[in-house]
Amino acid sequence: MSGDRSTVRRGSALPTVAKLGIAAACVLGLAACVTPQERHALDQNQCYAFGFEPGTDGFAECMMGLHQQRAVAQANSNLYWQAQLAEQNRRREAQHDLYKVMSLQRTGDPRFPVCGASSDGGMDRRTMTWYGPNCRAR
Template sequence: MIHQFYGKFPLQRVCDNGASSAQGRVKAGGRQARRLPVAAKIALAAACTLGLAACVTPQERHAMDQNQCYTFGFEPGTDAFAQCMMGLHQDRAAAQAASNRYWQAQLAEQNRRREAQQDLYKVMSLQRSGDPRFPVCGASYEGGMDHRTMTWFGPNCRAR
């Protein structure tokens, strides 16, 4: 168990000290292991750092909030300190709600684009009806099935 201190408030963390089995390997499959380019190593290190920075336990977050309010000059146990803690929590909740709204809007836009593309494919398939230059659509073609008419549609197909 490792004891860490965030300013005035202690935090206990349990860590696994086991060494990785991949450390120290020079050869892979009897050959010299391939070396990563420097840019790839930097990108990998940055991705790992960002990934680990996002993983904060609730206890760590609470300790960091306490230290933030303490550095603002509020004394623990006072109403002002409690209001500061509540304000930080509300700010975090508002940021999370904004992030959720953003991703919901992105998903809705993606769904709208996919539906618009499918509508275009349906129109194109119907316009090509009877044209022998285009194959008849089937389940293996990109597009889908118009459940209203029970016919397949796609970008390079014609309706039956």
């Protein structure tokens, strides 16, 4: 039963991360369509709508708060996309490592062609040999 719960937790965490990423992307997308002057005017209108009078300390704090929220959203978005890229790189490296092992295991097996530049895998720069999913090392 505890395995089911952890699966549920993991399953519900992914949508939350996705929602945060989408929200950050929307905020950044909308921010990209607005000039800094327009954004400043929108922030002023928002702070005024909150009940702060221009020229007061409360108004200045409101403006700073909106700026900080935007900066945090940008930083969160950057972290999200950096994590996505790092995960893609980890998966690609794991796949290439698997291809290398598979190619080495097939060494000398005439049923598979010798790996070359046209192989899907790539070249192991350490050993200067080609590898791939459907070929063999020499």
